[in-house]
Amino acid sequence: MSFDLVLKQACEGCGSPSDLYGSNCKHKTLCSSCGKTMAQNRSRCNICGIPIIKLIRVNYFPPIGF
Numbered sequence: 001m002s003f004d005l006v007l008k009q010a011c012e013g014c015g016s017p018s019d020l021y022g023s024n025c026k027h028k029t030l031c032s033s034c035g036k037t038m039a040q041n042r043s044r045c046n047i048c049g050i051p052i053i054k055l056i057r058v059n060y061f062p063p064i065g066f
Contacts, residue, residue: 007058013038021055030055 005022013034021035022028027047030038037043038052045052 005056005058021057023052024054024056025050025052026056028052 005026007020007022008029010017010029011020011031011034012028013030016031016033019032020029021032023030023035023038023045025045025048027045028038030052032055035052035055039054042051042053044050
């Protein structure tokens, strides 16, 4: 089983498609604004219940169609 972080195409808080980060539990995709707010409020992941305490920056490269 793999626990690699996979970002969604938009923030799960506000829907913004830019400046995306993953959550420490690897379940949420958040923009920097929503992520910082969730981390400051110690909001919990709705999937695993772990508090969001940090953001993980990932370079996203969209798939290239052949």
